[in-house]
Amino acid sequence: MVTTATRTNIDVRDTDSYDVLTKVSLFTMAAFSGMVGLWAGACFVGAVVSNGPGALAQGLVAALIG
Numbered sequence: 078m079v080t081t082a083t084r085t086n087i088d089v090r091d092t093d094s095y096d097v098l099t100k101v102s103l104f105t106m107a108a109f110s111g112m113v114g115l116w117a118g119a120c121f122v123g124a125v126v127s128n129g130p131g132a133l134a135q136g137l138v139a140a141l142i143g
Contacts, residue, residue, distance in 0.1 A: 124133055 128136070
């Protein structure tokens with residue numbers, strides 16, 4: 078009895094679920110990064126408005142020098 082193996086060009090790995098997971102993960106990280114950036118910008122504007130740019134620069138120099 079002779080057996081032969083048939084070769085097909087079908088990929089049996091499921092890559093669609095990985096693609097969806099990658100896209101969801103990328104979107105989630107981008108959304109959180111954007112929110113952190115907006116929060117940092119709001120904090121900076123709040124500090125400038127409440128103390129003025131001179132006091133903000135003086136505080137930065139004081140924090141760097143110690």
